[in-house]
Amino acid sequence: MDNLVQWLTIQLDEDENDVRRGYLRAEPAPDYEGWDKATTAGLPPIVAARVLRETDAKRRIMERYAWLREHGDTGDIAWVLPLLALPYAGRPGYREEWRP
Numbered sequence: 001m002d003n004l005v006q007w008l009t010i011q012l013d014e015d016e017n018d019v020r021r022g023y024l025r026a027e028p029a030p031d032y033e034g035w036d037k038a039t040t041a042g043l044p045p046i047v048a049a050r051v052l053r054e055t056d057a058k059r060r061i062m063e064r065y066a067w068l069r070e071h072g073d074t075g076d077i078a079w080v081l082p083l084l085a086l087p088y089a090g091r092p093g094y095r096e097e098w099r100p
Contacts, residue, residue: 004081004098005062011088016055019048058084 082100
């Protein structure tokens with residue numbers, strides 16, 4: 001599962017970096033902290049903003065999962081990370097054994 005965590009973190013970093021570099025662009029810039037017109041253009045503001053919110057939410061889920069693992073309390077949540085990774089299944093490095 002550690003490999004999946006590392007791989008998924010890289011995918012989230014790429015999504016966030018793409019938005020912030022302007023590959024996902026929105027005009028006018030949404031009113032979110034850290035945004036300016038240099039980081040957005042092209043896509044509707046809601047799309048670029050949603051990508052950042054989704055990335056943040058996924059990171060929080062992964063942090064909670066890591067905390068639970070660290071404290072030996074994962075219970076029946078092994079399905080969480082494979083589902084978070086599923087949208088990235090077409091990217092290099094995705095392993096079929098991660099598919100839910």
